[in-house]
Amino acid sequence: MFSPYINNNLNFIKNYFSLLLTNDKKNFPQSIILYGEDAFTQYMLALNLAKILNCTNDKSINCQCLNCNWVKANSHPAVITVSKLDFKPEDDNTKTVISVKQTQSIKNLLASTSEYYRVFILCDAEIKTPNYVEKEHIKTFKDNHFTLPFEDEQNDKYWVPKGLIRKVFQEESANSMLKSIEEPPQNTTFIFLARNKSDLIDTIISRSQCFYVPTNYTQDEDIRVIPQELKTYPQIDRLIINDIAERFITNAELANISAEEALTKFQIFIKQTALANSNNPKIVSRMIEDIKVINEAQSQIKSYIKPQPALENALYKIYKNWETISP
Numbered sequence: 001m002f003s004p005y006i007n008n009n010l011n012f013i014k015n016y017f018s019l020l021l022t023n024d025k026k027n028f029p030q031s032i033i034l035y036g037e038d039a040f041t042q043y044m045l046a047l048n049l050a051k052i053l054n055c056t057n058d059k060s061i062n063c064q065c066l067n068c069n070w071v072k073a074n075s076h077p078a079v080i081t082v083s084k085l086d087f088k089p090e091d092d093n094t095k096t097v098i099s100v101k102q103t104q105s106i107k108n109l110l111a112s113t114s115e116y117y118r119v120f121i122l123c124d125a126e127i128k129t130p131n132y133v134e135k136e137h138i139k140t141f142k143d144n145h146f147t148l149p150f151e152d153e154q155n156d157k158y159w160v161p162k163g164l165i166r167k168v169f170q171e172e173s174a175n176s177m178l179k180s181i182e183e184p185p186q187n188t189t190f191i192f193l194a195r196n197k198s199d200l201i202d203t204i205i206s207r208s209q210c211f212y213v214p215t216n217y218t219q220d221e222d223i224r225v226i227p228q229e230l231k232t233y234p235q236i237d238r239l240i241i242n243d244i245a246e247r248f249i250t251n252a253e254l255a256n257i258s259a260e261e262a263l264t265k266f267q268i269f270i271k272q273t274a275l276a277n278s279n280n281p282k283i284v285s286r287m288i289e290d291i292k293v294i295n296e297a298q299s300q301i302k303s304y305i306k307p308q309p310a311l312e313n314a315l316y317k318i319y320k321n322w323e324t325i326s327p
């Protein structure tokens with residue numbers, strides 16, 4: 001059913017959806033949120049689900065039925081990517097948001113009947129020259145026989161998916177979709193891609209089934225700002241906490257990001273470490289504590305506490321959090 005990458009890397013999600021997809025399609029959720037750091041895998045999973053839902057043959061990964069081929073080529077008439085770049089009505093001049101005109105077009109589509117299973121994939125996107133990590137993702141995407149909405153190999157420009165954020169999917173547009181999400185016509189599913197659930201408004205979260213999509217990619221770019229001395233996490237050398245904090249802030253400045261953003265990258269690093277230890281609930285729950293400690297530091301910085309003391313304080317708490325655990 002699922003492409004090799006998803007088969008090998010998203011065990012829980014694969015099993016969950018396989019079960020749903022072998023049952024009556026009527027039970028398939030009408031709204032899904034896929035969240036996590038890896039928008040490429042989320043997008044591939046969304047297309048893969050759309051492919052299975054529309055397949056008229058045996059639902060195998062190599063199926064060559066018309067529907068499967070359309071989805072793989074990203075040209076299925078009922079599998080629609082909606083972003084600030086995609087699915088724009090002609091009279092819509094907005095470039096930075098998913099507009100109300102776009103959500104209205106979705107509603108118009110839903111008003112007519114369809115012989116297909118309709119899947120709307122809502123995400124943010126950018127057309128750009130991919131960086132090193134994105135290149136890896138694009139390669140995986142192609143190896144799994146899917147196609148991005150825009151690929152220009154010659155000029156090295158590609159459509160790169162990103163998680164929705166409130167600035168792009170503003171409340172007015174999101175709200176105008178609530179009714180469609182709640183009572184869609186039969187054979188319709190909305191899939192939202194986001195980094196965090198909280199990037200979407202509560203009324204969409206409460207109407208959706210939410211799934212964390214883990215990633216296998218070492219996000220080099222993301223963890224570049226984390227000082228070497230901190231990559232031994234959860235072990236932190238208490239004696240050099242000042243130095244680590246200072247280096248962290250300098251790295252952030254060099255990378256041209258704020259201290260808060262740098263801390264978010266540290267949280268990503270912790271999440272990845274937690275995922276690698278997901279069979280050990282005790283470790284995972286301590287790591288969740290650490291993520292909260294970093295949230296606190298971020299709010300302190302927001303309320304004008306200097307990054308250095310905020311960071312030192314957080315690192316000390318993290319150190320304390322692990323002091324008592326036996327190796």
Ligand SMILES: [Zn+2]
Pocket residue numbers: 054055056057058059060063064065066067068
């Ligand atoms: Zn098929």
